[in-house]
Amino acid sequence: MNYYNEMFEGSQVREPYARLSEWVETMPADFRQMKQAEAEALFRRIGITFAVYGEGGDPDRLIPFDMMPRVFEQAEWRKLERGIKQRARALNAFLRDVYGRAEIVRAGRIPARLVYQNEAYEKAVVGIVPPRGVYSHIIGIDLVRTAKDQFFVLEDNCRTPSGVSYMLENREIMMRMFPGLFRANRIEPVDQYPDLLRRTLESVAPAKCHDRPTCVVLTPGHFNSAYYEHSFLANLMGVELVEGADLFVDGEFVYMRTTQGPRRVDVIYRRIDDPFLDPLCFRPDSMLGVPGLMDVYRSGGVSICSAPGAGVADDKAIYTFVPEMVRFYLGEEPLLQNVQTWTLWKDDDYRYVMENLADLVVKEVHGSGGYGMLVGPKSTKDEIEAFRAKIEANPGNYIAQPTLALSTCPTFVEEGLAPRHVDLRPYCLCGDRIELVPGGLTRVALREGSLVVNSSQGGGVKDTWVLSE
Amino acid sequence: MKLRIVHQTVYRYDRPVRNMVQSLRLTPSIFEGQRTHDWLIEVSGGVRGPGFRDGAGDWIEGWTVRGPTAEVAVTVTGRIETRDTAGVLRGHRELIHPLAYGRDTAATKADAALKDLAASVAGASDSLDLAHRLSSAVSDAIAYVPGETGFHTTAAEALEQGKGVCQDHAHALIALARLRDLPARYVSGYLQASAAAEAHEAAHAWAEIHVDRLGWVGFDPANRCCPDERYVRLGSGLDASDAAPIRGIAAGQGIETMDVAVNVEEVERFQAQSQGQTQS
Numbered sequence: 085m086n087y088y089n090e091m092f093e094g095s096q097v098r099e100p101y102a103r104l105s106e107w108v109e110t111m112p113a114d115f116r117q118m119k120q121a122e123a124e125a126l127f128r129r130i131g132i133t134f135a136v137y138g139e140g141g142d143p144d145r146l147i148p149f150d151m152m153p154r155v156f157e158q159a160e161w162r163k164l165e166r167g168i169k170q171r172a173r174a175l176n177a178f179l180r181d182v183y184g185r186a187e188i189v190r191a192g193r194i195p196a197r198l199v200y201q202n203e204a205y206e207k208a209v210v211g212i213v214p215p216r217g218v219y220s221h222i223i224g225i226d227l228v229r230t231a232k233d234q235f236f237v238l239e240d241n242c243r244t245p246s247g248v249s250y251m252l253e254n255r256e257i258m259m260r261m262f263p264g265l266f267r268a269n270r271i272e273p274v275d276q277y278p279d280l281l282r283r284t285l286e287s288v289a290p291a292k293c294h295d296r297p298t299c300v301v302l303t304p305g306h307f308n309s310a311y312y313e314h315s316f317l318a319n320l321m322g323v324e325l326v327e328g329a330d331l332f333v334d335g336e337f338v339y340m341r342t343t344q345g346p347r348r349v350d351v352i353y354r355r356i357d358d359p360f361l362d363p364l365c366f367r368p369d370s371m372l373g374v375p376g377l378m379d380v381y382r383s384g385g386v387s388i389c390s391a392p393g394a395g396v397a398d399d400k401a402i403y404t405f406v407p408e409m410v411r412f413y414l415g416e417e418p419l420l421q422n423v424q425t426w427t428l429w430k431d432d433d434y435r436y437v438m439e440n441l442a443d444l445v446v447k448e449v450h451g452s453g454g455y456g457m458l459v460g461p462k463s464t465k466d467e468i469e470a471f472r473a474k475i476e477a478n479p480g481n482y483i484a485q486p487t488l489a490l491s492t493c494p495t496f497v498e499e500g501l502a503p504r505h506v507d508l509r510p511y512c513l514c515g516d517r518i519e520l521v522p523g524g525l526t527r528v529a530l531r532e533g534s535l536v537v538n539s540s541q542g543g544g545v546k547d548t549w550v551l552s553e
Numbered sequence: 554m555k556l557r558i559v560h561q562t563v564y565r566y567d568r569p570v571r572n573m574v575q576s577l578r579l580t581p582s583i584f585e586g587q588r589t590h591d592w593l594i595e596v597s598g599g600v601r602g603p604g605f606r607d608g609a610g611d612w613i614e615g616w617t618v619r620g621p622t623a624e625v626a627v628t629v630t631g632r633i634e635t636r637d638t639a640g641v642l643r644g645h646r647e648l649i650h651p652l653a654y655g656r657d658t659a660a661t662k663a664d665a666a667l668k669d670l671a672a673s674v675a676g677a678s679d680s681l682d683l684a685h686r687l688s689s690a691v692s693d694a695i696a697y698v699p700g701e702t703g704f705h706t707t708a709a710e711a712l713e714q715g716k717g718v719c720q721d722h723a724h725a726l727i728a729l730a731r732l733r734d735l736p737a738r739y740v741s742g743y744l745q746a747s748a749a750a751e752a753h754e755a756a757h758a759w760a761e762i763h764v765d766r767l768g769w770v771g772f773d774p775a776n777r778c779c780p781d782e783r784y785v786r787l788g789s790g791l792d793a794s795d796a797a798p799i800r801g802i803a804a805g806q807g808i809e810t811m812d813v814a815v816n817v818e819e820v821e822r823f824q825a826q827s828q829g830q831t832q833s
């Protein structure tokens with residue numbers, strides 16, 4: 085397979101990488117090793133070792149940081165940005181719709197079963213319209229590139245996408261270690277993200293809030309693999325980090341216990357999954373949530389970001405309909421393409437996939453983290469047959485996609501610089517405005533030839549640059 | 554039928570508790586079969602919180618009791634006029650799509666025996682007929698025997714025992730209906746029981762099944778009938794826990810005991826207005 089190399093066209097260095105190329109070529113090997121060790125020490129000291137995207141694995145394991153940045157030029161980024169924002173608008177329109185009149189279902193554009201029988205569909209919030217009609221306030225859209233102008237969306241994350249702290253820390257550490265690079269290149273900043281996030285949260289405060297809204301970050305606690313990110317974001321936003329036990333419902337509102345007495349909370353950026361939010365509405369055995377929270381939310385006393393039920397927009401079965409959402413709600417053609425997807429509960433798709441398993445990637449509908457998937461071209465005959473049996477047992481649980489020729493980015497390995505496959509997760513903020521900081525989190529598959537960028541499967545991260553005009 | 558209802562639930566704790574929060578689904582549904590005259594919910598020592606009508610059409614009311622207290626009483630008094638709609642929930646405003654009730658919970662999850670029972674029901678002419686037959690199958694398979702099952706008993710467990718109460722009957726019927734691709738849900742309410750020798754308890758529960766043309770229709774396998782004018786409907790959910798009239802939690806280490814007293818009485822006519830309030 086032929087892979088698009090983002091830095092080199094043959095032996096020619098592509099324009100955005102021109103200055104970096106010099107930097108790499110003149111860097112002595114021992115200096116590089118020293119810097120790599122320094123970077124690792126910095127990450128360790130900050131304590132940022134959590135697994136991205138709730139992938140599991142050893143929570144104390146450091147995710148390898150690659151010092152070679154990934155670069156987009158301004159024009160490339162502008163195009164991506166338009167596509168991402170368009171998609172974010174469509175996803176929120178879809179959520180508004182399926183918890184309201186469900187026009188898209190009535191119009192027959194999406195099967196009712198896929199929406200209403202989806203595990204993430206919360207009947208408890210049907211008819212509830214959150215402030216500004218926004219359900220998903222932080223949308224992480226995973227993108228892969230296959231050619232200069234060809235990007236595909238791999239998946240949408242509408243609940244509580246994690247990893248943005250890596251975007252911020254990767255930049256911070258690069259600037260600390262290589263200040264010269266940032267003088268030589270004109271790179272768009274990303275450090276405004278926490279301010280934008282706070283602004284976004286404040287912009288969706290409930291109508292009953294009359295002062296400057298009080299926002300909090302609600303974490304399941306320090307044993308959660310992304311706890312670092314929760315405290316990091318709360319800290320940078322200048323808001324309190326709380327656990328369920330720090331909040332309580334009294335009358336029509338939610339309050340936070342403080343040393344100065346109870347303080348009303350208007351907006352909760354929650355990093356707790358829906359089933360655990362409120363034992364009086366969801367799982368009665370949840371100890372992580374706030375009893376009565378959902379009644380306050382549903383009567384407009386507090387905002388929850390993302391809104392309970394937002395997950396129905398981001399599962400892999402719904403994913404195939406996102407381009408349709410763009411057309412249906414926005415009347416526009418999608419700027420970002422989906423990866424062609426075969427859904428195995430359809431007979432024709434099933435037949436095609438079973439005949440071509442060796443060429444395809446097969447994933448579980450509700451799976452994540454690179455587990456439970458088959459990468460046909462990288463699998464042995466036995467592995468393929470074993471997977472075939474799993475599909476036969478429950479076809480509705482799987483989707484298949486072509487094996488994409490993921491672009492590569494030069495990455496530091498033992499021998500020097502070598503191409504490795506990458507993806508990108510930008511974080512789109514939706515409140516009264518839709519905002520996107522220029523950049524995102526680039527994940528890189530460090531194993532030679534590997535197409536799986538998940539940190540649990542040997543993935544690392546890179547700083548992601550967008551060059552100024 | 555004119556019914557006067559007094560429903561009191563008293564929670565007692567061996568050690569005082571604080572910050573009790575409750576979510577109450579204790580107000581009669583609005584549909585052709587019911588017209589609420591007056592209705593009052595009181596929680597001793599409590600502050601009324603948010604009240605709203607949810608997507609299922611249920612009136613939900615949040616209450617908080619700051620405490621500390623060793624006893625909290627939830628008292629409902631009301632008067633309501635009911636009419637027999639042959640179990641059909643006509644004129645009920647709700648927004649949730651019936652397919653959202655196709656989902657299993659732990660209480661309604663089918664095992665092999667439930668699947669066999671569902672498959673054994675044959676000869677139905679349409680979905681309404683099928684629903685009736687499924688309800689009869691549950692009545693036949695699970696005898697009404699109080700005290701044999703508890704709040705956490707699942708449909709599968711009740712069927713295995715062959716004994717249970719209205720909650721178990723409702724769970725089993727929901728499981729069967731879902732197995733036959735009919736959306737089904739749990740309904741909590743009251744039953745005016747004194748007149749009928751067959752009737753068993755006053756705080757009652759049954760199931761609703763969504764059938765073609767009619768929409769939601771109630772079935773009460775515990776009493777081998779569809780809800781009529783003796784029934785008062787409060788609210789619905791995927792199972793007993795989801796449809797519970799009272800969901801509450803308190804902070805503290807106290808051990809809870811609960812007493813429930815329900816009185817549903819038929820009256821000739823309603824006397825002069827009490828000072829109760831009506832929710833709409």
